Amino acid sequence: MRRYIAYTTLLLALVCGLAYAGRPIGKISPRDTKVRKVDNELVVKSTLSLDSLHLGANNQIYVTPIIESPSGQSEVLPSVLVNGRNMHYAYERGSMRRDNVPDYKIGYEVRRHNGKPQSLDYKASVPAQSWMLDPSASIRFVVDTCGCGHAYGSSAGTPEPLGLNPAPRMRLTYITPAVTEQPVAIHEGQAQVQYEVDRTELHAEPYVCRNGRRIDNRAQLAVIEDSVRYALSDPNVEIARINICGYASPESPYMHNEELASGRSRSLSEYIGKCFQLPADKSTYTSVPENWADFRKMVTDATDITEAQRRDLLELIDRPAYGASDYDAKERELKTSPKFAALYRSKILPDWFPKLRCTKFEIRTRLKPTSDQKLAELIETHPQMLSLNQMFRVARLYPEGSAEFNHVIAIARKYYPDDTVANLNAAVAALKAGELKTACEYLSKAGDSPEAENARGVLAAAEGNFEQAIKYFDAAGNLPEALKNKALLEE
Numbered sequence: 001m002r003r004y005i006a007y008t009t010l011l012l013a014l015v016c017g018l019a020y021a022g023r024p025i026g027k028i029s030p031r032d033t034k035v036r037k038v039d040n041e042l043v044v045k046s047t048l049s050l051d052s053l054h055l056g057a058n059n060q061i062y063v064t065p066i067i068e069s070p071s072g073q074s075e076v077l078p079s080v081l082v083n084g085r086n087m088h089y090a091y092e093r094g095s096m097r098r099d100n101v102p103d104y105k106i107g108y109e110v111r112r113h114n115g116k117p118q119s120l121d122y123k124a125s126v127p128a129q130s131w132m133l134d135p136s137a138s139i140r141f142v143v144d145t146c147g148c149g150h151a152y153g154s155s156a157g158t159p160e161p162l163g164l165n166p167a168p169r170m171r172l173t174y175i176t177p178a179v180t181e182q183p184v185a186i187h188e189g190q191a192q193v194q195y196e197v198d199r200t201e202l203h204a205e206p207y208v209c210r211n212g213r214r215i216d217n218r219a220q221l222a223v224i225e226d227s228v229r230y231a232l233s234d235p236n237v238e239i240a241r242i243n244i245c246g247y248a249s250p251e252s253p254y255m256h257n258e259e260l261a262s263g264r265s266r267s268l269s270e271y272i273g274k275c276f277q278l279p280a281d282k283s284t285y286t287s288v289p290e291n292w293a294d295f296r297k298m299v300t301d302a303t304d305i306t307e308a309q310r311r312d313l314l315e316l317i318d319r320p321a322y323g324a325s326d327y328d329a330k331e332r333e334l335k336t337s338p339k340f341a342a343l344y345r346s347k348i349l350p351d352w353f354p355k356l357r358c359t360k361f362e363i364r365t366r367l368k369p370t371s372d373q374k375l376a377e378l379i380e381t382h383p384q385m386l387s388l389n390q391m392f393r394v395a396r397l398y399p400e401g402s403a404e405f406n407h408v409i410a411i412a413r414k415y416y417p418d419d420t421v422a423n424l425n426a427a428v429a430a431l432k433a434g435e436l437k438t439a440c441e442y443l444s445k446a447g448d449s450p451e452a453e454n455a456r457g458v459l460a461a462a463e464g465n466f467e468q469a470i471k472y473f474d475a476a477g478n479l480p481e482a483l484k485n486k487a488l489l490e491e
Contacts, residue, residue, distance in 0.1 A: 026052035078107025133464035200263030249353035254324035258289035420447030
């Protein structure tokens with residue numbers, strides 16, 4: 001048994017030695033390859049240059065064009081058999097052995113004349129199939145140096161695009177987003193700024209009222225001032241607006257409370273504006289004459305009242321009010337109704353109402369005016385502070401289609417996910433990168449602008465749906481890119 005294995009191994013070695021003897025030198029170079037769709041046939045033409053190839057008399061090479069798509073479909077075309085002198089004569093006599101050789105369909109056979117310029121004009125056709133319209137479909141020339149599929153020098157060939165689909169040559173256009181107001185960051189807070197009874201003047205320093213009550217607002221004013229300073233701690237931002245909203249409690253007539261709340265809000269707004277040297281339009285104020293909303297929350301959260309008291313209070317608070325008299329009627333009922341009078345005197349008036357007299361503030365900040373180069377830095381650290389127009393200006397700092405350009409376009413869509421322009425520009429970038437599924441997703445939210453319809457046409461063409469593509473190009477009207485894209489299809 002061991003002797004049999006040894007003989008077999010020796011025999012295989014001799015066969016392989018003969019197969020590799022006189023190995024081919026040089027290569028076969030396809031050039032001027034053209035693929036055309038003629039009626040229902042796909043016609044392939046190419047020139048195979050043999051100039052650099054030196055082929056032994058007993059050698060042969062198979063060259064096989066293969067058409068392929070990224071999704072796995074393929075079509076094998078007839079092969080070219082290049083023979084050395086002896087193999088050529090054997091082929092002509094029909095005596096060339098084909099044991100253990102793949103079953104190639106030979107379209108051309110040629111003898112190589114070593115040392116001489118030599119080329120072969122190749123032409124073949126196969127039935128056209130829809131997958132061949134894929135823009136990524138390609139053709140390559142597989143070279144097999146002995147017909148056994150694994151010999152020294154075998155080459156899979158370099159894929160070349162078929163070019164049957166004009167979609168890669170179609171034109172797409174981005175839209176420059178409109179200039180809009182800067183996005184703002186909102187900082188909110190609340191302070192219990194105190195005022196003298198029936199007065200609207202703000203006392204920033206400790207003050208003794210006419211009734212002997214001492215007011216000290218320094219700590220509460222510091223809450224607002226510190227919030228403003230914190231909002232401005234980033235040197236890249238500025239104040240867009242500070243709004244002060246003053247709240248009064250429900251006691252006293254509604255019209256009087258309205259006057260107090262408005263006056264107190266105005267005095268505090270003017271104080272903050274002066275502290276930070278803000279223009280009048282950047283320090284604004286509003287007021288709520290009676291703070292029923294926070295009163296309701298207090299009642300809901302209270303743990304030291306009965307459920308019956310909670311139910312009765314909420315029913316009173318939620319009763320519709322259509323004017324000042326309705327609110328005054330509610331307050332009067334709180335004071336006089338047997339259901340509320342005792343609770344009003346013991347808890348509501350002394351404990352809850354003072355907390356309703358508060359000031360809520362909203363600080364809005366935005367990026368300072370700056371250069372596009374600076375925006376390119378800020379888009380990585382403060383993307384939420386850039387407008388869509390600013391993001392597109394940053395993208396334009398880079399070549400279209402570059403990794404940097406597409407990165408910025410992706411950020412724009414992330415922070416403006418429902419904006420039609422952001423989605424269109426992201427779809428265009430995806431189409432140019434060959435990401436058809438992603439482009440389809442973005443185009444569903446890109447609106448119906450001519451640029452969006454044109455992009456849908458390019459997508460339809462890339463998918464091989466030329467009739468639908470023409471409809472989209474027509475819907476784009478006189479957009480130059482759409483007219484040229486349609487002309488490519490009509491060719």
